[in-house]
Structures are given as structure tokens and as C-alpha cells.
Amino acid sequence: MYDSPSLETKVTDKAIKIAAQNVQVFYGDTHAIKDVNVQIQDKTVTAFIGPSGCGKSTFLRCLNRMNDTIDICRVEGDILLDGEDIYDKRVDPVQLRAKVGMVFQKPNPFPKSIYDNIAYGPRIHGLAKSKADLDEIVERSLRRGAIWDEVKDRLHAPGTGLSGGQQQRLCIARAVATEPEVLLMDEPCSALDPIATGQVEELIDELRDSYSVVIVTHSMQQAARVSQKTAFFHLGNLVEYGETSQIFTNPVDSRTESYITGRIG
Amino acid sequence: MTDATASGVPAGKHTSGSLLEQNPRTKRRNAAEARFKMYGMAAVGIGLVFLVLLLVAIVRNGVPAYTQTFLSLPIELKAEALDKNGNRDLDDIRKVSTFGYNPLLDEALLRVVADNGIESDYSGADLRKMISSSAAAQVRDYVLTHPADIGETVEFRVLASSRVDGYLKGRVVREDLERDKNLDAAHLDIIDVLRDEGVVSRTFNWAFIFGADASESRPEQAGIGVSMLGSLFMMIVVLLLSLPIGVAASIYLEEFAPKNRWTDLIEVNISNLAAVPSIVFGILGLAVFIQFMHLPQSAPLVGGLVLTLMTLPTIIISTRASLKSVPPSIRDAALGVGASKMQSVFHHVLPLAMPGILTGTIIGLAQALGETAPLLLIGMVGYIASNYPDGVASGFLDPNSAMPAQIYEWAKRADPAYYERAWGGIIILLLFLMTMNIIAVILRRRFERRW
Numbered sequence: 001m002y003d004s005p006s007l008e009t010k011v012t013d014k015a016i017k018i019a020a021q022n023v024q025v026f027y028g029d030t031h032a033i034k035d036v037n038v039q040i041q042d043k044t045v046t047a048f049i050g051p052s053g054c055g056k057s058t059f060l061r062c063l064n065r066m067n068d069t070i071d072i073c074r075v076e077g078d079i080l081l082d083g084e085d086i087y088d089k090r091v092d093p094v095q096l097r098a099k100v101g102m103v104f105q106k107p108n109p110f111p112k113s114i115y116d117n118i119a120y121g122p123r124i125h126g127l128a129k130s131k132a133d134l135d136e137i138v139e140r141s142l143r144r145g146a147i148w149d150e151v152k153d154r155l156h157a158p159g160t161g162l163s164g165g166q167q168q169r170l171c172i173a174r175a176v177a178t179e180p181e182v183l184l185m186d187e188p189c190s191a192l193d194p195i196a197t198g199q200v201e202e203l204i205d206e207l208r209d210s211y212s213v214v215i216v217t218h219s220m221q222q223a224a225r226v227s228q229k230t231a232f233f234h235l236g237n238l239v240e241y242g243e244t245s246q247i248f249t250n251p252v253d254s255r256t257e258s259y260i261t262g263r264i265g
Numbered sequence: 266m267t268d269a270t271a272s273g274v275p276a277g278k279h280t281s282g283s284l285l286e287q288n289p290r291t292k293r294r295n296a297a298e299a300r301f302k303m304y305g306m307a308a309v310g311i312g313l314v315f316l317v318l319l320l321v322a323i324v325r326n327g328v329p330a331y332t333q334t335f336l337s338l339p340i341e342l343k344a345e346a347l348d349k350n351g352n353r354d355l356d357d358i359r360k361v362s363t364f365g366y367n368p369l370l371d372e373a374l375l376r377v378v379a380d381n382g383i384e385s386d387y388s389g390a391d392l393r394k395m396i397s398s399s400a401a402a403q404v405r406d407y408v409l410t411h412p413a414d415i416g417e418t419v420e421f422r423v424l425a426s427s428r429v430d431g432y433l434k435g436r437v438v439r440e441d442l443e444r445d446k447n448l449d450a451a452h453l454d455i456i457d458v459l460r461d462e463g464v465v466s467r468t469f470n471w472a473f474i475f476g477a478d479a480s481e482s483r484p485e486q487a488g489i490g491v492s493m494l495g496s497l498f499m500m501i502v503v504l505l506l507s508l509p510i511g512v513a514a515s516i517y518l519e520e521f522a523p524k525n526r527w528t529d530l531i532e533v534n535i536s537n538l539a540a541v542p543s544i545v546f547g548i549l550g551l552a553v554f555i556q557f558m559h560l561p562q563s564a565p566l567v568g569g570l571v572l573t574l575m576t577l578p579t580i581i582i583s584t585r586a587s588l589k590s591v592p593p594s595i596r597d598a599a600l601g602v603g604a605s606k607m608q609s610v611f612h613h614v615l616p617l618a619m620p621g622i623l624t625g626t627i628i629g630l631a632q633a634l635g636e637t638a639p640l641l642l643i644g645m646v647g648y649i650a651s652n653y654p655d656g657v658a659s660g661f662l663d664p665n666s667a668m669p670a671q672i673y674e675w676a677k678r679a680d681p682a683y684y685e686r687a688w689g690g691i692i693i694l695l696l697f698l699m700t701m702n703i704i705a706v707i708l709r710r711r712f713e714r715r716w
Contacts, residue, residue, distance in 0.1 A: 097601060104601065110595065
């Protein structure tokens with residue numbers, strides 16, 4: 001469905017970061033993701049939209065193998081990151097997750113200081129050789145997360161003491177601290193108020209320069225605002241994938257049109 | 266109480282009355298609620314009454330055990346009785362047994378009675394019934410450590426016999442003595458005078474808290490100290506074994522183990538083990554540790570092992586509960602930045618679960634501290650009448666007793682003075698349990714984190 005001629009040319013503009021081929025996901029007997037093929041570009045924000053339970057979060061969690069923690073979950077098909085199959089037996093999910101960072105729906109800072117929240121990833125991956133190195137990484141990440149100015153005077157205060165929006169930006173800063181190549185965001189703004197949402201969206205737009213960002217969202221306006229590419233999921237199928245502007249103005253599939261005009265979902 | 270539906274008002278139709286007065290249905294509902302509140306308060310009240318009764322009984326019966334009656338006796342340590350050769354050779358002095366000291370005690374008692382102007386036709390041996398039979402040993406120990414004092418007159422504070430002690434505490438009355446071979450009413454007359462003169466006095470009895478057990482006929486000398494030591498050794502064994510084993514098992518089961526029929530079976534059985542009567546663990550310990558492994562009887566090590574078996578389910582259940590209560594978002598967060606499963610558990614989940622784990626451990630230990638039945642089966646009721654560090658009860662493999670077992674032993678003995686000591690022991694045991702529970706509460710409050 002995403003192979004309409006107008007799209008073909010655009011897709012080749014930028015390098016393909018993640019390519020999913022015939023991906024199937026099962027939760028026990030439930031077939032949650034049905035035969036999904038998608039190519040996610042580097043340095044682009046890709047939005048996954050669709051009604052609740054359509055499988056967009058499930059598919060997102062396949063991209064850094066967070067589904068491994070669910071015993072009954074089974075993934076078939078290939079997901080290639082830079083041409084390498086991430087479900088290959090030789091792949092250690094821990095190394096993969098350092099490359100593919102994740103931000104969750106609910107802000108979930110560790111109940112530790114702001115500094116330790118950011119420093120944890122670099123520490124366990126051995127990214128800092130010295131204390132000064134680590135300090136620098138923490139500052140850089142917090143600046144990246146657009147929260148440095150708000151917390152620079154209280155780096156050793158607990159991260160859980162921040163407001164919801166600040167906590168979410170802290171979590172984004174934590175995710176970028178390990179220098180990932182892809183950033184997955186699972187409804188990062190659903191627990192935030194409009195002002196905090198605006199700040200996070202601005203941040204996502206900036207992150208596009210360095211990362212491939214994949215964001216799951218319930219808000220079609222948000223998808224339209226922040227993303228360049230949009231994928232619409234429905235009942236476990238990838239219905240349509242293309243330029244965001246095209247999806248929202250001139251959808252090819254009737255289900256997409258029904259969804260964005262508010263008739264389903 | 267809530268079955269007010271079958272009332273006169275047809276269902277689904279509201280009577281259109283004033284809001285200012287209750288309709289019959291509301292009245293009935295309110296009455297039912299008031300009744301239920303009363304039942305609840307009555308239940309709580311009954312509970313409180315029993316608690317108060319228990320505390321009053323414990324304090325009334327137990328507190329007298331903490332004071333003891335002493336007699337101040339100036340005793341002349343006659344050289345011709347204690348050191349016949351006159352060369353102060355310790356080996357010679359040691360040859361005089363405690364029986365050899367009795368004449369000295371008799372003489373001192375006769376002198377005290379005479380000095381205080383009491384007319385009495387009792388012989389020295391009769392008067393000796395007023396003091397503990399431990400007095401001779403006490404004087405002998407003194408002489409052996411201070412041989413230079415032989416020939417001098419030294420003031421001793423000797424224990425009064427348990428009957429005299431009971432008389433001063435109001436436990437023994439004159440009528441009781443008619444059929445008592447140990448003491449007569451005439452003795453009590455002497456005691457009355459001696460008390461007024463200050464020779465007989467009741468003071469706080471540290472020996473009860475720190476001393477060793479004593480024979481059936483000397484309750485005045487018995488203390489709970491050695492069995493406290495036995496309990497301490499056992500608790501060390503329990504803590505060192507059950508905490509690491511319990512926590513490791515819980516972490517594995519909760520975080521790593523696959524969910525299948527086997528882990529379900531293990532889970533069910535751990536819950537069942539927590540409900541197994543403790544005496545079953547006792548007989549298991551007897552069979553495995555003593556009969557099969559030939560570990561010594563009455564040893565705190567064996568007691569500790571048995572209590573470990575008993576405590577493990579408690580610790581595993583509470584540890585798993587506190588691991589479960591750590592929100593999964595913390596695990597996701599750790600995995601999301603590329604931590605391994607083990608790193609996410611040890612860096613994030615375990616520290617958050619720690620207060621719960623410690624609380625569970627302390628509660629488990631407190632339970633083990635008060636456990637008696639399994640100890641009876643493995644013989645942790647050793648009769649240890651000598652105090653640490655001279656005594657036999659000095660390590661994990663030496664015979665010993667434990668506090669609850671010691672209390673049980675005392676309650677079994679015939680002399681009412683032991684009954685009093687059993688209550689006194691209960692107070693110490695309860696103080697330990699209360700302290701441990703308070704520590705558990707403080708830990709929970711102190712380290713509880715919000716997220």
C-alpha cells in the first residue's frame with residue numbers, strides 16, 4: 001500500500017534505517033500483528049497512528065525487542081536494522097537496546113537523582129572514561145532533552161520530584177544519553193498537559209536532525225505536527241504508509257480516511 | 266442487613282416526599298449501617314479487653330521475677346575450717362566442698378539472729394532453710410578467688426530461699442507453710458524482724474536477666490541469660506541462612522523463572538510450607554540433622570537450621586510480594602536504556618523492594634524467636650546451670666536452650682517460684698519481639714519510596 005508511485009521517489013531520499021518484512025506477532029493464540037512491511041528512514045520522524053488495540057505499540061516494541069520480556073509473545077518475519085536482522089540468534093537484546101532507545105507512555109524516571117538518571121545508561125555501557133566525561137555526557141543529554149536550564153541547579157535532586165512534562169523530557173534525555181541511533185516513543189505525551197506536550201513535540205522535531213524517531217500517538221494532530229512519515233494501523237494490519245501530508249489530505253485507503261475523519265476508532 | 270429491598274415501597278419508584286425527612290427505606294438503611302458500626306466497635310472492644318487482660322496478667326505475674334530477696338550476712342571465714350594446713354595452698358582450699366562451708370553459714374545466721382535480739386531455739390541448720398542452697402557455693406567461690414581473706418569476717422549478700430522471697434512478695438502466706446517441710450511460721454517471724462532491721466532486703470535482680478538456669482530446688486538462682494544466648498546464636502544462623510537463600514530464591518522465581526507448570530507447583534508449595542505446623546519442621550530436623558547427619562543434639566546450629574526451614578517460606582513470600590509491588594515501568598526504563606535483566610533487578614528493582622524484604626525478614630525472625638515446638642523435638646531444652654563464658658553454652662555446637670524453651674521448662678516445674686520466673690521470661694521475650702517489630706516498622710517508614 002505504501003508503494004504508490006508518488007511515495008517511491010521520496011522513500012529513497014534518505015537512507016533506510018529499519019526495514020520490517022512480513023512481521024507477524026502472536027500473543028499466545030492472538031494474532032496481534034499481521035504481515036507488516038515497512039521501511040523507516042533515518043533522520044525522520046515516523047508516526048504510527050491507529051485506534052486502540054490496533055497493534056501500533058506492539059509493533060513499536062518489536063523494534064527494540066522489548067516484547068522479549070513477555071513470555072507468551074512470539075515474533076515472526078524479519079526486522080532489519082542497518083541490514084542486520086535484530087531477531088537473529090546472535091543478537092543480544094541488551095546491545096540492541098543501547099542502539100534503539102525507548103521512551104515510554106508514562107514518564108518513568110528512576111527514583112534516583114536527576115544526574116544518576118542520565119548517567120545510568122552511559123555507566124553500564126562504559127561510555128564515560130572519567131567523572132568529567134560523565135558530567136559532560138549528562139549536560140549534553142539534558143541540553144538535548146531541552147531540560148538543562150530547568151534542572152542544572154538541582155542535578156542531585158530526585159528525578160521523581162519533577163513535574164510530569166519535565167519527567168518525560170528527563171526520560172528522553174536519558175534515552176539519548178546512551179547515544180542511540182533510533183529513538184522509539186510510545187505515546188510520550190499522553191500523560192502530559194498541552195504546554196508540556198508542546199515542549200516535547202518541539203524537542204522531537206529537534207531530535208530529527210540526529211536520529212530516526214518513531215512515535216506512536218493517539219493524537220492525529222500530533223502526528224500531523226511532528227512527523228514526516230505516517231503509518232496507519234488497523235486491527236493488526238498496516239493499512240497505509242506514506243508522507244504525513246499525503247496521508248492526512250489524500251489517503252489512499254478508505255479505512256484511513258474513515259479514521260482521520262473520525263468515523264472509526 | 267442490606268436486604269431492605271423487600272419493603273413496602275415498590276422498587277424503582279421514588280416516593281416524592283420532602284428531602285428534609287428520611288423515607289422508611291433510608292431509615293432502615295441507616296439503621297443497618299449504625300448496627301454494623303456497633304458490631305465492629307464491639308469486636309474491636311473485645312479484642313482490646315483481651316489485650317489489656319493479657320498485659321495486666323503478664324505484668325502482675327512477671328514483674329516480681331525481676332526483684333529478689335537477699336540477706337546481708339557477715340561470715341567469718343575460719344582458717345581452721347577452710348585451710349587446715351594454714352599454707353593458703355589453693356589446691357588444699359579446693360578440697361573443702363560446699364558442705365564444709367555450711368557450718369560457717371550456720372554460725373553467721375545464729376549470730377545475726379542473736380544480734381537482732383530474736384529469741385529462737387532453732388539450730389543453725391534450721392536457720393539455713395531461710396537462705397538459698399547456693400549460698401555455700403557463693404562463699405566458696407569467693408574464698409577461692411580471695412584466699413587472702415581467710416581468717417577475716419566478710420559481709421556477703423546471699424540469696425534468700427524461694428519461700429522467703431515468696432513471703433516478701435506476698436506469694437507465700439503463713440497458712441501455706443503447715444505442710445511445708447522447708448519453712449515454718451517461726452522462720453517468718455525471724456524474717457519479719459530481720460526485714461525491719463534491714464538485714465533482709467529486696468533488690469533488682471540482674472541475675473535473672475543475665476544468669477543461667479538453676480536446679481529444681483533453687484528457683485531463686487535461675488536466670489534466662491544463657492538461653493538468651495542460645496536464642497541469639499540460633500537467630501544468627503537463621504539470619505545468615507534464610508536471608509540470602511530466601512532472597513535469591515524469590516528473585517529467581519519472580520524475575521527470571523519461566524512461568525510454567527513447574528514454577529506454579531513450586532509457588533503453591535511454598536505457600537503451603539508457610540502453613541505447615543512448626544512441630545513438623547521439628548521432627549524433620551530431628552530426622553535429618555540429628556539422626557541422619559549426626560549433628561549434636563541441643564545445639565543452636567541445629568535449632569537455627571530447623572528455624573531456617575520454618576522462616577524461609579515467610580521470607581520468600583514477603584520478598585516476592587515486595588518485588589511484585591515495584592512498578593513494571595521501572596523495569597521497562599532500565600531495559601529501555603540497555604540494562605541487562607540482572608542489572609535492572611539489582612540496580613533498580615531490588616533497592617526499591619529492600620524495605621519490604623527487610624520487614625519480612627524481621628517478622629520471620631521474630632516468629633522464629635518465639636517458636637518452641639520444634640526446639641522441644643530437637644532437644645533445644647538443655648539444662649545449663651553455668652554462665653557464659655565458663656559454661657558449656659559458648660558456641661554454635663554446644664548444648665544450649667532457647668528463651669521460649671526455657672520458659673516452657675520453668676512453667677513445667679513444681680515450685681511456684683518458677684511459675685513467676687516463667688512470666689518474667691515472657692516479658693523479656695515480648696520485649697525482644699516488640700523491639701524487632703518496631704525496627705521493622707521504622708525500616709518500612711524510613712526507606713519507603715514513592716514513585
